[in-house]
Amino acid sequence: MPGVSLTIDVGALYESHGDWLRKWLQRHTRCGHRAADLAQDTFCRVLETPGSAPLREPRSYLSALARRILIDDIRHREVERAYLAAHAAGSPNADALTPERIAEAAQLLDAIVKLLEALPDNVRRAFMMIRFDGLRYADAAAVLGVSDRMVKRYVAQAYAHCYAIAYSD
Amino acid sequence: MTMERPDPAMPDPAMSDPAIIERAALWAAQLATDEATQADHDACEAWCREDPRHRLAMDRMRGFDRQFGRTDGLEREVIETLLEQRSQDTRSGKARRFGGLALGLVVLAAGGWLAAQSLTVRAFFPEYATQRGEQQTVTLTDGSRLTLDTDAALDFRRSDDSRTVSLFQGQVLARVAREKGALNAPHPFIVQTGDGTATAHGTAFVVRRDEHATTVTVIESAVRVCLAPPAAGRCADLLPGDRARMANGRLTRLGRVDPDVAAAWSEGWLAADDEPVTQVLDELNRYRARPVSFDRSALADYRVSGSFPLSDTDRALEGIVRSTGLALSSADDGALVVGRTK
Numbered sequence: 001m002p003g004v005s006l007t008i009d010v011g012a013l014y015e016s017h018g019d020w021l022r023k024w025l026q027r028h029t030r031c032g033h034r035a036a037d038l039a040q041d042t043f044c045r046v047l048e049t050p051g052s053a054p055l056r057e058p059r060s061y062l063s064a065l066a067r068r069i070l071i072d073d074i075r076h077r078e079v080e081r082a083y084l085a086a087h088a089a090g091s092p093n094a095d096a097l098t099p100e101r102i103a104e105a106a107q108l109l110d111a112i113v114k115l116l117e118a119l120p121d122n123v124r125r126a127f128m129m130i131r132f133d134g135l136r137y138a139d140a141a142a143v144l145g146v147s148d149r150m151v152k153r154y155v156a157q158a159y160a161h162c163y164a165i166a167y168s169d
Numbered sequence: 170m171t172m173e174r175p176d177p178a179m180p181d182p183a184m185s186d187p188a189i190i191e192r193a194a195l196w197a198a199q200l201a202t203d204e205a206t207q208a209d210h211d212a213c214e215a216w217c218r219e220d221p222r223h224r225l226a227m228d229r230m231r232g233f234d235r236q237f238g239r240t241d242g243l244e245r246e247v248i249e250t251l252l253e254q255r256s257q258d259t260r261s262g263k264a265r266r267f268g269g270l271a272l273g274l275v276v277l278a279a280g281g282w283l284a285a286q287s288l289t290v291r292a293f294f295p296e297y298a299t300q301r302g303e304q305q306t307v308t309l310t311d312g313s314r315l316t317l318d319t320d321a322a323l324d325f326r327r328s329d330d331s332r333t334v335s336l337f338q339g340q341v342l343a344r345v346a347r348e349k350g351a352l353n354a355p356h357p358f359i360v361q362t363g364d365g366t367a368t369a370h371g372t373a374f375v376v377r378r379d380e381h382a383t384t385v386t387v388i389e390s391a392v393r394v395c396l397a398p399p400a401a402g403r404c405a406d407l408l409p410g411d412r413a414r415m416a417n418g419r420l421t422r423l424g425r426v427d428p429d430v431a432a433a434w435s436e437g438w439l440a441a442d443d444e445p446v447t448q449v450l451d452e453l454n455r456y457r458a459r460p461v462s463f464d465r466s467a468l469a470d471y472r473v474s475g476s477f478p479l480s481d482t483d484r485a486l487e488g489i490v491r492s493t494g495l496a497l498s499s500a501d502d503g504a505l506v507v508g509r510t511k
Contacts (some may be wrong), residue, residue: 113252128248
């Protein structure tokens with residue numbers, strides 16, 4: 001079974017490079033706990049990425065992966081901060097905000113932002129108006145100063161882009 | 170069982186055909202506002218029926234919609250703010266804010282960054298999902314059929330060496346299609362959760378993902394279950410009626426069950442074979458919009474046997490109450506309460 005040989009590889013990888021990776025991450029985060037978490041995430045990612053069993057230079061492979069995960073983590077924190085800031089400004093009722101609620105919202109928002117952030121401005125604005133603000137095509141067209149048909153094409157473009165990001169492997 | 174089935178030797182096809190994605194994206198745009206007519210919806214449905222790949226692409230588009238629809242007004246503002254910020258950052262080259270890391274991002278973006286991203290992103294946009302109280306049977310592109318139980322979410326991928334269902338939550342019955350056309354080694358059919366995997370060596374099995382554990386029950390043939398990392402490598406082989414639980418890196422065999430009882434939910438029945446009534450009520454509550462309440466310790470000694478309809482959970486509740494000699498009443502707020510007769 002192909003899955004089995006992969007898991008053994010990752011086990012061995014963890015044995016021989018786990019400590020090194022944690023130290024590498026600690027240098028970049030200056031926080032032991034966070035480094036340990038991110039190292040864990042890195043090995044999970046190795047397992048999740050099919051056919052990625054690292055080959056000749058495991059350390060450069062791992063550090064490249066860890067670098068992406070670190071960037072991801074920084075961006076995720078940014079989302080969390082933005083969510084908390086909006087909440088603080090919008091509603092004085094802090095009781096509704098549990099750690100679970102924050103984590104869940106931040107994950108959802110992070111995922112959505114990842115899908116949409118690389119879109120060209122007009123496409124993104126059209127999509128937000130139609131999909132999130134509930135505008136009709138004619139209204140969005142008036143705001144953007146283009147035809148209805150053009151807005152519809154923008155929205156389709158946004159959907160295709162989401163698809164490409166989510167199902168690119 | 171007969172069903173239209175694509176050539177099983179074909180690789181997971183929906184992604185590789187840009188024409189299908191483009192068409193599905195156009196449909197999604199067409200149906201995105203309340204201006205869409207019934208005729209539009211019917212036309213889209215007709216297109217989906219033409220080819221399972223059309224259906225898959227469309228299901229994925231709807232998966233995005235479901236998640237976009239989950240956001241409230243405040244969250245939308247946050248999304249808008251973040252997107253504005255980031256698009257400005259990109260324009261002014263302010264990505265440098267990530268220090269020495271920014272260059273790495275740019276370089277990696279050229280090679281495979283998206284592929285590494287896609288799994289984490291995808292968990293939030295399941296292709297198939299059911300509401301509370303809803304069940305749904307879908308035919309996958311390989312011809313296998315999945316029955317999703319109440320409040321479930323999953324994803325299906327087909328790669329060169331396997332067929333994988335990622336179960337994010339809830340319960341699923343998999344009826345695996347045999348790959349008749351495959352002359353080479355068949356593609357194993359795997360259901361994976363955060364706790365571990367279940368690999369089919371035959372046809373039918375149930376995987377259930379609760380908050381802290383995954384339970385696998387074999388209905389027909391055999392299944393191999395394996396723990397997820399870091400305990401990876403620990404596996405067990407299960408036969409019909411066998412059950413195993415995977416949680417926190419531990420794999421435990423549970424008592425055997427009647428396979429028919431274990432799959433009864435997929436036929437719309439809640440089946441109990443001399444089970445504690447509290448357990449059956451917990452199970453029923455998974456399907457109810459308004460859960461019924463009960464005093465766990467007061468009902469601890471009551472047991473129940475029988476089959477109760479999931480399509481009408483009020484009627485199921487009456488049936489459970491009747492067969493146990495318990496009583497059903499309404500609380501002040503209108504919620505139903507099961508208790509002992511006075």
